[in-house]
Amino acid sequence: MRGMTETLSIGERVAWYRRRRGMSQEVLAGLVGRTADWLGKVENNRADLDRLSVIKSLADALDVQLGDLLAEPSLLDWTQDVKGRTVSVLREALMDYRQLSPLLSGEANGFRPDLEVLRQEVGDAWTAYQEGRFARTARMVPSVLSLAQAATRSYNGDQQLEACRLLAMAYQSAAQVLTKIGETELAWIASDRGLSAAQESGDPVIIGSLFRSVTHCLLANGRFDSAKQLTADAAGFLQPHVSKASPEFLSIYGTLFLAGSVAASRSEDRATTRTFLAEAEESARRLGQDANHMWTAFGPTNVAIHRVGAAMELGDVQLALDQGPQLDTSQMPTERRVRHALEVARAFSARNQTDDALSLILDAEKLAPEQVRYHFIPRQLVTSWIRRQHGRPSLALADLAQRIHVIESR
Template sequence: MRGMGNSLTIGERVAWYRRRRGLSQEVLAGLIGRTADWLGKVENNRIELDRLSVIKSLADVLDVSLGDLLGEPTVLDWTAESGTATVPALRAALMSYHAITPLPGRHDTDPPTTAALRQEVGELWTAYQNSRFGYVTGRLPELLRRAQAAADGHGGEDQDHARRLIGLTYQLAATQLTKLGETDLAWLAADRGLAAVRPTGDPVATGSLFRSVGHALHSTGRYTEAVRLTKDAAAFLQPHLAQPTPALLSVYGTLFLSGAMAAARANDPGTTRAFLAEADTAATRLGEDANHLWTAFGPTNVAIHRVATAAELGDLQVAIDLGPRVDTTALPMERRVRHALEVARAYSSWNRVDAAQAVLFDAERMAPEQVHHHFLSRQLALTWIRRQRGKPSTQLVGLARRLKVLD
């Protein structure tokens, strides 16, 4: 984060950059079609600034990145699972020239079998869905090296299998890196993944990699581009949907869920509804909640995205009415906790702070790493402390310290 620490709310960051740019509240507010009174309340934490479409418009005018206002990236804590080589080691693996050059001597061991590699990839994706972010980040560099060795060392069908697996490994890297706010690295990983699977001609693998491109676009605030990607990717997959496999239906439906979030963040409710309807159709065809290719796709994930898109569009009534009623217990932990953050956001915006805090505390108990690395958690905790009349509760102060937003 350039120029400041992690102990500022998004509104306070806006104020810091506004002064840095030499803009008055009146000028900045006018440039985004708001009033100076509104901006003053944002900067003084009297209005929660949690809609990414609004935050992105402020970032554009201030000529900073979305991550600058969100306070990302954040440092990944060292744990027994992560070890002491985390994001820098993954960065080195992604930027290794071995991945993009045909020079000899790239691998010093025999390539793993595709069966062994498939098991390793599956285990790490499962760890991600269990919100074990440190574990995943610490082990991705070695998995990328082994997957590259398999893609280089095998031929024929085994090489195609290895290419799909290295593509899925890059997809996992991109997905994990977006969670940590490492947007540029996430884009690099998404690009590498698509390049790896393209020679296979496999629509399922290619469609799955489109998801990671979408995540990378989201993380940099390029929401309109993410909407276009959804339409283009859907057109690419349409010819294969006459008799789709469950995996293809899941990939297709998940693309529209990601696209719906992009449309909501682009303030396009019509496209949001259309994309959710297409995802719902795919979920109905699938017939149940499933986890093909680690999509966690099905009717429940569609419901989760109805809540999240409503919150992004500012429709708090829908988020409040539907959010707490969605039963996520059968979904992977990452999906359950992400939904919990949306419910906490909706409660807080509705001024039901006690309910919001209860949801966030429960989410942290379930998946501390995921909660600690999400901008909503940091924004909510800091806003609650700033608005507190008198001394904040010990429980809230403890949360803020664990989130590294309070000394």
């Protein structure tokens, strides 16, 4: 089903799966604590499904994955700087049986990657991700993983520990981009391998970073309560290092709580959302300014971005509109700027300010077309706007719908 229904709205997919299950609207609505009238409006595009907690409850009742209702695209588009295989190459790298055990990996054949070169290549992969260039990231990571794996086998002592740190961060870059494009099973493999490498390094900063990666994987799979609990457990593990924390540690620690706040808001836990955001804010206060240590883009602005996102997940649309539009994200990495713009667009749309929402999405698309293409918010909004048009949609809306593949090409 996924990949075959990119042109359907979320409500239309709910109807498709409901009928396939042989369920009436009354039964499904009852399972999620809603009325049949509400469900009928959702399925007929007269009411938006704009909260992941509600979409997840419908997915659970229909016994499908969250991604099935979000209809994440099944293909990563080729781009001007990347033509040819992308995710398939990364899949092969992650499923290479020789990486399962050092007993299967063979000899290093005397090849010893330069750690400084490897460090630069890991950084380049993360930079591509933060620029929203997902195809490029997916294409870069397999070779970086290969080099990092070779480094862990060919060095000893402190240099081997550094190789493990770099391998962990390479796996995390893979997990991040795979999560963004809906390849959640592969992302889980990458996060699991990355956490193992992080533990081998013994570095609490790297371990904390990979805890965040696992949290994102749980979020992508709709396991919001598990992601929330992992945040608490990981924070407990990292707590002994907080008092003498480096900027890198503060950034990782704070960002872990930001990921946890997403989980808490999506599970409609207001108290925990407030607690996690307060913890992140304290780390940002200690850090003192926006920074990008360990590719976290962490600081006061990222905390504010997550406050807006949490407000939307909890249904506090007016709060998101009060805080979101005036937030200056111009110094943030592209991925963060675009993610915030999409959240504000969702808030505008919820207040029927479609022109403002469309303008934000078009501006975001100029910055990171791949990110807009693969995120569920613009896909959902554009599909619902098209469905509700009484006449022909505007040229700007129609063209955007074709570019992100939510309607058939003319």
